[in-house]
Amino acid sequence: MPNSELMPIGVFARRSGLTSSALRFYADSGLLPAAVVDPVTGYRYYSPAQVPRATQLRRLREIAMPLTTVETLLAAESDEASRLLDEHVTRTVEEAKAAQRTAAVIESSLAGVPSLPIAVLRGPVLADAVEQVLTATVRETGMPVLAALFLEVSQEAVTLTATDRYRLATRTLAPVEPPLHTWAAAVDGDELRTASAAIRRSGTVRIEATARGIRLRLADREDQHCRLIADEAFPDYRLVLASLGEATTRVRVSKALLLRSLEELPGERVALRVTDGAVTHLWAGDGHSGTRLPAAVTGLAFRIWFELTTLYPAVSTAIGPDVLLDLRGYDQPVTVRSADRGDLTTLIMPIRPDHLEQDDKENSA
Structure with missing residues (x-):
């Protein structure tokens, strides 16, 4: 050179x-x-x-x-270099989370830090609710609240809510003891997810609020600590629920059969063709293939499209053997909930693939 x-x-x-x-x-x-x-x-x-x-x-x-x-x-060669990079990132993230948890423990144990008892819940029930609701979160740069769980305590109930602005999941729990205070805040979703294993093994969980987090007091186990997300306000999900129109089509279908059918589909997009007494699953690229499932249908015949990654989690976390789908329009939120219980509600947005002109004509007819 x-x-x-x-x-x-x-x-x-x-x-x-x-x-x-x-x-x-x-x-x-x-x-x-x-x-x-x-x-x-x-x-x-x-x-x-x-x-x-x-x-x-x-x-x-x-x-x-x-x-x-x-x-x-x-x-190293590219494959080995990628492996080393992934291992380092995983280790760094785990160390950062561990540091955050330790900091929360230290902060809550500092002398003079006040705490407010806000609720007592059954551990296994709370753990289930956390995992179900957190399916509606997303990690978005600059918006940590979209990865959070919004915890609300009233004198009648404890409500857990999460939303990524495309999905919304909310579940209401009955407290073991009547809460003495009303309280609401967004809690770090990742830390709650990590704590859920310990929560599940505790018969009861006493939740206490501090200025920057919550302390989960577990029976015969080490306390868990989760930080609050105070950078921005949680989206007004109640306004979303209140603005929902009436369902034009309602479908009751077996959760197990629906999940099995979704698992067998090869595509990333799935359509539900609702007819009298049945639901047929389709996928992009083949408008005539799918699985016909028995269903109780009231209302109009309907076809609606979803991303599989949106529909499947909403169905899989539903409580009970049957799920109820409330359809309002091909571009309107769909409600997914248990056919037997109303304490978990999930809202998901459908999609409208641009190339499906026939679907547009059918839905607008």
């Missing part, structure tokens, strides 16, 4: 995003030796071909990867 193409360390630092001192350290450690070192002045020069490696090295260090792992990853 001609000498004219070599860059002094300052120029290479600007190209790679690394500081000159970092480049000297990586050269001395063998991770990124200079292409040429002037034997008289000791000045280091780098080639343009070294920029990708330097950039990759900078990015790996930005995510706090240890130097020994960085060295192994940079020398």
